[in-house]
Amino acid sequence: MEKKQQLHKDTTVIHEGYNDQEHQGSLAVPLYQTSTFSFESAKQGENRFSGVEEGNIYSRLGNPTVRVLEERMAALENGAGALAFGSGMAAVSTVLVHLTKSGDHILCSRGIYGCTFGLLGILDEKYKITHDLVQMRTEEEIERAIKPETVCIYVETPINPTMELVDLHAIVNVAKKHGLRVVVDNTFSSPYLQNPLDIGADFVLHSATKYINGHGDVIAGLLVGNDKEEMEKIRMTVQKDYGGIISPFDAWLLIRGLKTLPVRMERHTSNAEKIMEYLKGQKLVEEVYYPFDENNPQFEIAKNQMKAGGGLISFTVKGGKEEAQLLIDSLELIRIAVSLGDAETLIQHPATMTHSIVPENERLSMGITDSLLRLAVGLEHAEDLINDLDRAFSLLEKSLTEASAK
Structure with missing residues (x-):
């Protein structure tokens, strides 16, 4: 099979994840403003819930408008799959809940967003999931901060608000050596300026409220991962059950904003x-x-x-x-x-x-x-x-x- 030609990001933000002929020829991505979807038969409903058949079920589990946004973001970050959320903090909390259990430890960059700092405090107080803030200037410094119970490294780069950088190559090198997962908040750069998954990170997230939207009228978050099966697992567990989903209308606005990123x-x-x-x-x-x-x-x-x-x-x-x-x-x-x-x-x-x-x-x-x-x-x-x-x-x-x- 002939390999699909890789599009430039300038083109990807406009075309990826959408075929207008599957939507009555609508040039603009349609807004599927619906909470649920009907089935042709009880058997079809059974098959979709069991995973035997793909298709729409309920907008908390997936929506055609949201799906276009997710596929477009996955392509922009060179990831295998993406999930859209009702806020950036919903994306942060989802990936950390997915990666941790009681007694685990998270290693964080020295500076992080104030609400992420607050979330880490909640995880520590309620679930004994501890964390340390480390400057991470060298691989040796990172390694010294790793504990037996450390499961992931969470970083912002550039860091909010000091603009300090974290060397992603050093982070990935240490993480792979110790079997740790790497999560990068890429909000300040956008996928147009930085792609942590290409360097070896496992997850990249965005407050889509910011550059992804670009117009100051949407609150949203996005999570992109390098393992498609894992992303679908997160969709059907933490995202589904915690419920931090995005509305179809907000997804539609993000799709529109992305075109000019x-x-x-x-x-x-x-x-x-x-x-x-x-x-x-x-x-x-x-x-x-x-x-x-x-x-x-x-x-x-x-x-x-x-x-x-x-x-x-x-x-x-x-x-x-x-x-x-x-x-x-x-x-x-x-x-x-x-x-x-x-x-x-x-x-x-x-x-x-x-x-x-x-x-x-x-x-x-x-x-x-x-x-x-x-x-x-x-x-x-x-x-x-x-x-x-x-x-x-x-x-x-x-x-x-x-x-x-x-």
């Missing part, structure tokens, strides 16, 4: 690069954190596993919480909001917003100081964004000058 990611990235250079020259900025900054000590890691730096920049301002909050309060065009991947540029203060759940000592050990800000660069013209930042920095400088004169 490559174009959007290129604009997010080009804008971020220009703003990064501006921030590096701003005297009230102490540090700028961006993966593809040539002065970043992890730049080689970034080039080795990412196509480009993406649209997220973190930076610290001189002073502390008061100065950081004054800066963002002075912005006019850039909106104060948590999230990323929207057309609009957003800024937030992680210490008091996304990571406020993390105890101060642990937050500081993650590098999340009171002066740190996270900028999710949107699709506006870069010059307008820089002008807005410049105006805000001028107001901050004026305020600091007046304060010092008193």
